[in-house]
Amino acid sequence: TPPGARADLAPPANKSHFPILLLIFKEDIPMRIVLASQSPRRRELLEMLGVPHTVFVPDTEEVCDRTVLSPEELVMGLACRKARAAAEQLTAAGHDLSDTVILSADTVVALNGIILEKPADDDDARRMLRALSGRRHEVFTGIAAAGRGMLSVDVQTTAVFFRTLNDETIERYIASREHCDKAGAYGIQGLAAVFVTGIEGDYFNVMGLP
DSSP: OOTTSOGGGOOOSOOOSHHHHHHHHOTTSOOEEEEOOOOHHHHHHHHHTTOOOEEOOOOOOOOOOGGGSOHHHHHHHHHHHHHHHHHHHHHHTTOOOTTEEEEEEEEEEEETTEEEOSOSSHHHHHHHHHHHTTSEEEEEEEEEEEETTEEEEEEEEEEEEEOOOOHHHHHHHHHHTTTTTSGGGOOTTTGGGGGEEEEESOHHHHHTOO
16 A cells, blocks of 8 residues: 555455456356445446346545555545445445445546546536546546455556547536536536547446446
8 A cells, every 4th residue: 555545445455356246147146236336327337237236325435645546546445445335334234245246436537647536616627628628538447346255356447538629618518517426527428428539448437337
């Protein structure tokens, strides 16, 4: 863990979510899926895959020192924090998790290594969109899975290329309110799709669940 970083943001040694996710799809081992996220886009993606699940949003903070963590470390650490918190809170409430896998994720946008999270307000969103205009940036999603005594984590990166955005285009997008709850102040699956000239990597990673 880098100096100054929160110890509970350190990901587990087994940096791979596949051992857990393979359990989900094994027909002879039925598992209940709990999505530890309030993101409607992650719910939509699981529904699109036909994965039955319930949603539990854990009571946990996402505050940490962004200056000492890389984007990869940040999203993996926060995804693990959410999965751990959900498991602890559900267990404390008396739920039997022996047949349960808890999925959690965290997504950030980074421009030249500078992390862009959800905008604090409209002015912050304008600043982000102007910075992304005409440039390449990266989207990082950390995904964690907890179940049967295991906690696994992975991170995926997608490069996204934006066309040049003029002030009028940015103001119309701000007026749509689509930017409000999205890392980097845009949603690739919505109106901001027209901003994108190309991607390298997983499209669904940009939506928040690779």
